[in-house]
Amino acid sequence: MSVVSAIRTRDAAELPGKRDEAWRWTDLRGLIRQVPAPSDELDVSALHAGPFDALADEVLVVANGRGAAHIGVEPGESKVVALRIVSRGDGAHAARISVDVEVAGRLTILESYEGDAGGYLSQTGLMLSLGKDAAVERIVLASDGAEGVTVSQAEVDLAPGARFAQSVLTSGARRQRLETVVRHPGGHADLRLDGVYLLADKRHADLTTAVTHQAVDGTTQQLTKGVVRDQARAVFQGKIVVAEGADRTDARMGHHALILSDRAEVDAKPELEIYADDVSCAHGNTVGALDDDALFYARQRGIPEDEARALLTEAFIGEVVDRIGHEAAREIARAWIGERLRG
Amino acid sequence: MAAVKQTVEHVASLEKYKHGFVTDIEQDFAPKGLNADIVRFISAKKDEPEWMLAWRLDAFERWLAMEEPDWAKVSFPRIDYQDSYYYAAPKKKEGPKSLDEVDPDLLETYKKLGIPLREQEVLAGVEGAPRYAVDAVFDSVSVVTTFKKELAQAGVIFCSMSEAIREHPELVRRYLGSVVPVSDNYFACLNAAVFSDGSFVYVPPGVRCPMELSTYFRINAENSGQFERTLIIADKGAYVSYLEGCTAPMRDENQLHAAVVELVVLDDAEIKYSTVQNWYPGDPETGKGGIYNFVTKRADCRGDRSKVSWTQVETGSSITWKYPSCVLRGNESSGEFYSIAITNGRQQADTGTKMIHLGANTRSRIISKGISAGRSSNTYRGLVSAHPKAKGARNFTQCDSLLIGKHCAAHTVPYIEARNGQSKFEHEATTTRLSEDQLFYAMQRGLSQEEAVQLLVNGFVKDVLQELPMEFAVEAQKLVAISLEGSVG
Numbered sequence: 096m097s098v099v100s101a102i103r104t105r106d107a108a109e110l111p112g113k114r115d116e117a118w119r120w121t122d123l124r125g126l127i128r129q130v131p132a133p134s135d136e137l138d139v140s141a142l143h144a145g146p147f148d149a150l151a152d153e154v155l156v157v158a159n160g161r162g163a164a165h166i167g168v169e170p171g172e173s174k175v176v177a178l179r180i181v182s183r184g185d186g187a188h189a190a191r192i193s194v195d196v197e198v199a200g201r202l203t204i205l206e207s208y209e210g211d212a213g214g215y216l217s218q219t220g221l222m223l224s225l226g227k228d229a230a231v232e233r234i235v236l237a238s239d240g241a242e243g244v245t246v247s248q249a250e251v252d253l254a255p256g257a258r259f260a261q262s263v264l265t266s267g268a269r270r271q272r273l274e275t276v277v278r279h280p281g282g283h284a285d286l287r288l289d290g291v292y293l294l295a296d297k298r299h300a301d302l303t304t305a306v307t308h309q310a311v312d313g314t315t316q317q318l319t320k321g322v323v324r325d326q327a328r329a330v331f332q333g334k335i336v337v338a339e340g341a342d343r344t345d346a347r348m349g350h351h352a353l354i355l356s357d358r359a360e361v362d363a364k365p366e367l368e369i370y371a372d373d374v375s376c377a378h379g380n381t382v383g384a385l386d387d388d389a390l391f392y393a394r395q396r397g398i399p400e401d402e403a404r405a406l407l408t409e410a411f412i413g414e415v416v417d418r419i420g421h422e423a424a425r426e427i428a429r430a431w432i433g434e435r436l437r438g
Numbered sequence: 439m440a441a442v443k444q445t446v447e448h449v450a451s452l453e454k455y456k457h458g459f460v461t462d463i464e465q466d467f468a469p470k471g472l473n474a475d476i477v478r479f480i481s482a483k484k485d486e487p488e489w490m491l492a493w494r495l496d497a498f499e500r501w502l503a504m505e506e507p508d509w510a511k512v513s514f515p516r517i518d519y520q521d522s523y524y525y526a527a528p529k530k531k532e533g534p535k536s537l538d539e540v541d542p543d544l545l546e547t548y549k550k551l552g553i554p555l556r557e558q559e560v561l562a563g564v565e566g567a568p569r570y571a572v573d574a575v576f577d578s579v580s581v582v583t584t585f586k587k588e589l590a591q592a593g594v595i596f597c598s599m600s601e602a603i604r605e606h607p608e609l610v611r612r613y614l615g616s617v618v619p620v621s622d623n624y625f626a627c628l629n630a631a632v633f634s635d636g637s638f639v640y641v642p643p644g645v646r647c648p649m650e651l652s653t654y655f656r657i658n659a660e661n662s663g664q665f666e667r668t669l670i671i672a673d674k675g676a677y678v679s680y681l682e683g684c685t686a687p688m689r690d691e692n693q694l695h696a697a698v699v700e701l702v703v704l705d706d707a708e709i710k711y712s713t714v715q716n717w718y719p720g721d722p723e724t725g726k727g728g729i730y731n732f733v734t735k736r737a738d739c740r741g742d743r744s745k746v747s748w749t750q751v752e753t754g755s756s757i758t759w760k761y762p763s764c765v766l767r768g769n770e771s772s773g774e775f776y777s778i779a780i781t782n783g784r785q786q787a788d789t790g791t792k793m794i795h796l797g798a799n800t801r802s803r804i805i806s807k808g809i810s811a812g813r814s815s816n817t818y819r820g821l822v823s824a825h826p827k828a829k830g831a832r833n834f835t836q837c838d839s840l841l842i843g844k845h846c847a848a849h850t851v852p853y854i855e856a857r858n859g860q861s862k863f864e865h866e867a868t869t870t871r872l873s874e875d876q877l878f879y880a881m882q883r884g885l886s887q888e889e890a891v892q893l894l895v896n897g898f899v900k901d902v903l904q905e906l907p908m909e910f911a912v913e914a915q916k917l918v919a920i921s922l923e924g925s926v927g
Contacts, residue, residue: 367850
């Protein structure tokens with residue numbers, strides 16, 4: 096039972112729903128009565144440029160589930176790849192992409208989800224495999240349409256000494272799930288999983304992560320921040336598992352949300368599952384409104400209320416954006432956020 | 439330091455679970471198994487009115503249609519509900535008028551319980567004994583209720599549930615099942631059908647209950663699940679503090695314990711509910727024989743400015759599965775949850791709380807300290823939610839877990855659901871082991887490793903211990919030490 100098999104069989108009963116613990120706040124079965132017919136093929140040459148095209152050594156386009164399926168990085172090689180996941184129309188489509196980065200390879204994936212106004216159902220599965228001492232930074236900009244339903248599921252396999260850093264930024268969709276599952280081998284491998292959501296209207300976004308520390312000496316840092324307004328709904332589910340024997344694991348998780356209207360909602364489940372004793376694990380979670388004192392201070396200095404709110408919110412989100420390693424991508428991310436906060 | 443020394447001596451004096459004994463009293467059993475006739479038997483045995491029997495039968499019907507939940511992080515062999523006794527009452531002699539007439543075996547049991555709670559003196563009728571009202575539950579039936587008179591003068595009703603059903607049917611009908619509905623969950627529903635007895639407390643408007651109320655629950659008959667039902671109502675402006683303490687004898691068959699506790703708090707009233715739970719945890723090597731503690735505890739803060747405080751020290755049971763909760767319905771009502779859960783050996787605990795904010799400016803606070811040692815597993819699972827109407831809701835949650843040993847597990851599973859823009863929720867959780875530096879420091883000063891561990895653990899749980907009433911706090915501190923016996927080294 097999965098989104099992929101639901102798309103293949105067109106059986107809506109295969110979709111995960113609120114009775115499935117992992118999907119309790121992202122109910123697809125209750126939303127989609129009928130799985131749409133397969134999407135039409137797209138003319139890729141007619142598409143506008145993607146947000147990261149100018150920064151990349153190569154641009155891969157997956158349009159309505161069709162297109163490039165593999166990114167390979169040779170030992171010691173270094174490259175920047177833009178990966179565009181494009182959805183158009185009212186159909187359903189699924190794609191599978193594998194990424195193999197060999198020993199000491201370096202890769203920056205600049206991934207964008209680009210939807211139109213259609214009521215599509217899109218699933219993307221990514222399999223990332225990092226060799227020893229490989230380093231990957233994945234930056235995801237999810238700009239789906241208000242009627243689209245998107246599920247992105249990444250599975251990451253790290254080798255000892257590997258570094259994987261991820262920043263997911265999303266403005267949500269009708270329903271959207273951006274999921275990352277990491278098998279962490281310890282052995283001084285280093286993981287950073289960050290997220291930002293900016294949701295308005297009736298949009299929904301679900302950032303779900305699960306990290307399993309399998310052996311000694313692993314580190315994980317997670318920071319997710321988000322803002323919801325109108326009737327939007329954000330979901331954060333973060334799970335860190337430390338297996339028996341995975342001593343000297345250091346894992347931190349933070350999720351902080353601002354609710355800017357009375358009808359918006361934030362649901363969070365930061366989870367720790369620990370089977371080893373020599374570990375240091377912590378999570379923090381806060382949900383609240385903008386600080387009235389700070390707002391008052393800004394207004395006293397002549398900044399109009401809307402502008403003051405945008406400024407404070409930008410500063411709040413800024414902490415996550417600052418952690419993006421790729422400089423040019425970081426600025427694109429910052430501009431993308433600014434547009435959404437002021438737009 | 440004196441307390442630590444006392445604790446250490448206490449531990450030294452202990453080799454095995456000291457409450458593991460079985461008092462042989464003639465039992466009045468219902469036949470094994472569960473069906474509508476057993477429900478009728480229990481009801482008839484207790485001379486219940488027709489409406490009560492109807493309520494039970496309705497619950498039983500619903501229970502048949504329900505499925506046993508399996509989402510908790512605990513594992514145990516499937517319970518055969520037909521292989522249990524659902525009613526066992528100590529045989530009554532002709533109306534015992536005073537304690538002297540109470541079955542001496544029963545008094546002996548209290549003696550053996552050994553916990554130097556002064557309730558024993560009260561039970562023994564010692565002059566000048568402190569004023570704790572004791573409603574002792576001995577295998578499902580309240581045997582003796584003391585201080586009833588003094589409580590009656592204050593207008594407080596404190597009696598067994600069966601008595602309340604007879605004497606105060608209007609209160610029972612009004613409030614029973616109003617906090618935990620009959621079909622709330624599988625175990626609560628089972629309880630509604632077969633509950634044996636329990637405590638009933640009603641504190642009238644404006645009355646501050648003149649003494650701490652306390653109850654001993656003790657599972658005694660082999661193979662008899664105990665299903666207490668407790669209902670406490672604090673009317674407008676009332677206050678009551680209720681203590682619940684538990685020990686149970688040792689045996690080999692797993693025992694199911696599915697109690698329901700309902701608290702109703704009206705305007706400006708407050709209930710403080712404290713629990714020390716020390717049921718038999720099962721064999722430390724195999725986990726065999728321990729108690730299953732699947733309890734539903736919930737408080738309904740119906741009135742404005744009402745307050746509930748749950749404090750629990752969970753050291754026993756082979757499996758603990760419970761979430762004392764607060765429904766914060768009244769405006770400006772508040773809920774607190776202070777918990778120490780200790781697991782050792784093969785124990786499993788999945789416990790926490792739910793704070794459901796419905797009213798405006800409601801506040802809640804959660805402090806949970808979990809300690810796992812041996813091969814045990816300890817899970818904090820909690821929910822904090824704010825309804826769109828709960829403007830100004832405020833929650834602070836802190837969950838700390840301490841791991842002692844290589845083979846234990848500690849989990850934290852909080853759920854946070856915020857549905858309005860004017861509430862503020864903060865949650866933090868940490869998982870660590872005992873600091874080696876601190877242990878070293880303590881041992882350098884002449885403490886043995888075990889003593890050093892106890893000292894550090896006592897510090898770790900201090901925030902919760904200080905929420906307990908005095909006499910409970912001392913006992914709880916000892917329990918903490920006993921529970922961790924043999925976990926180091």
